[in-house]
Every structure is written in structure tokens, then in C-alpha cells.
Amino acid sequence: MGDDGIVVGEASEIALSKQDLREIAAFAAACAEVVLEVFEADQPGDSRPRDAIGAAWEFARGGERGKSLRDTAWAALKAAKSADTAAACEAARAAMAAAGAAYLHPLAKATQVKHILGAGAHAARAAELVAGHNPSIGAEHVERAVHRATPIVVEVLKRFPVAPGGGGRVGELIRMLDADLRSLTLTE
Incomplete structure (x- = not known):
């Protein structure tokens, strides 16, 4: 990492600042906490x-990316495995993904x-499952997530190839979610 906080390296690498990572973590935490x-x-x-x-919120607000994030992400994954319902499992996986977003x-x-x-x-899948596998509920959650994304989140996403x-x-x-965010202009 360079002195300015930008990750540098080979051409196959994408520049990410600590602030970029904080924005991604805040977006992920906001998405996860709704379920x-x-x-x-x-x-x-x-x-x-x-x-x-x-x-995830602590990191987004200026905390360090370290052991707490890793440990809580792994713990949330274990919680997902202990959930009694598929919806609860997905909600815990959303939390795990929020803590992992900083990585x-x-x-x-x-x-x-x-x-x-x-x-x-x-989070969208958890909401779908709560609603009896209703895909329109998932689509509504995707739309809400699009509105949560800051211009920085959209710009960072656009640095990467499309979702696999x-x-x-x-x-x-x-x-x-990937397609909807990529269709936004950075002024939206």
C-alpha cells in the first residue's frame, strides 16, 4: 500500500483506498441490518x-480493519449454520458479508x-424467504439496496468485472443488484 492509502501493484490490481473500503463496509452493514x-x-x-x-459499522466509521472484523464475520457464519430457518440463515450470512466487506x-x-x-x-434472500419464497420481495430489497449505495460504492463496483x-x-x-448499480450514473 502506498503512503496515500492506495493499494498499488500489478495491472491486474484495482486501486482501493481505505475510504473506498469504508464506504463498501457501510453499504454492506446498512443492507444487512434491515434483516x-x-x-x-x-x-x-x-x-x-x-x-x-x-x-462493519465500526470500521466504516474509522476503525481499523483487523481481528474484530474477521472474528465477527466467522462467528456470524457459524450463527448462520445454527439457525433454525433458511431465512434466519440468510440474515446471518448477510451480517457475515457485512463484516467481510472490508476485505x-x-x-x-x-x-x-x-x-x-x-x-x-x-438480505434480499432472507426477506424473500420470510415472505414465502416471494421473488418480488427480493426485487424490492434489491431496489432499496440500490438507493442505499453512495456514488463511491457505485464507482468502486464499476472498477470490477460484472458479477459471476x-x-x-x-x-x-x-x-x-450488480446490473442495477452499474446502470446508474454517478450523479444519481
């Missing part, structure tokens, strides 16, 4: 997803888009 109650209704005594979202790698690979959009897609195929319904939601 946190889905997990907490399923597992009321389990604070791991809430802790992961809190760690967006500066590699020009489509898979990195999941770090940017994973929390929004898992696969990934089941969450992958579809990532691609929907």
Missing part, C-alpha cells in the same frame, strides 16, 4: 450477527463483487 431481526427472532440469545454488523481484495476478478454486494443479496454466474438464488440477486 437482522429475522435472525434475532429465530435465535434471540445469539448476538453474533449483530456483532458482525457492529464491527474486498484489489483484484480484477468478478468474484470480488460478492464482497461488495453479498450482504445486500443475502452461479450461486443459486443469492447469485441471481447479486447479479440483479
Whole structure:
């Protein structure tokens, strides 16, 4: 990393500043927290997803990218595996993705888009499942996520290749969110 906080390297790398990463983490945390109650209704005594979202917000607001983010992301993933419903599992995965968003790698690979959009897609899937697998609810959550994205989030996303195929319904939601954000102009 250069003195100015910009990641530098080979041509296959994408420049990312710490502020870019903070914006991505804030976007991911905002997306994940809208379905946190889905997990907490399923597992009321389990604070791991809430802790992961809190760690993402702490980083977004100026904290360091370190052990707390990694640990809370892993803990939220474990919480997802202990959830009793698929919706609660997806809500916990959204929280895990929020804490993991700070670890967006500066590699020009489509898979990195999941770090940017994973929390929004898992949150949309959780909402779909709560609504009885209703895809229109997922589409509504994708639209809300688009409105949460700052111009910096959109600009960073556009530095990466489009989202990859696969990934089941969450992958579809990532691609929907990716396409919708890429269609925005930076003045919106």
C-alpha cells in the first residue's frame, strides 16, 4: 500500500483506498441490518450477527480493519449454520458479508463483487424467504439496496468485472443488484 492509502501493484490490481473500503463496509452493514431481526427472532440469545454488523459499522466509521472484523464475520457464519430457518440463515450470512466487506481484495476478478454486494443479496434472500419464497420481495430489497449505495460504492463496483454466474438464488440477486448499480450514473 502506498503512503496515500492506495493499494498499488500489478495491472491486474484495482486501486482501493481505505475510504473506498469504508464506504463498501457501510453499504454492506446498512443492507444487512434491515434483516437482522429475522435472525434475532429465530435465535434471540445469539448476538453474533449483530456483532458482525457492529464491527462493519465500526470500521466504516474509522476503525481499523483487523481481528474484530474477521472474528465477527466467522462467528456470524457459524450463527448462520445454527439457525433454525433458511431465512434466519440468510440474515446471518448477510451480517457475515457485512463484516467481510472490508476485505474486498484489489483484484480484477468478478468474484470480488460478492464482497461488495453479498450482504445486500443475502438480505434480499432472507426477506424473500420470510415472505414465502416471494421473488418480488427480493426485487424490492434489491431496489432499496440500490438507493442505499453512495456514488463511491457505485464507482468502486464499476472498477470490477460484472458479477459471476452461479450461486443459486443469492447469485441471481447479486447479479440483479450488480446490473442495477452499474446502470446508474454517478450523479444519481
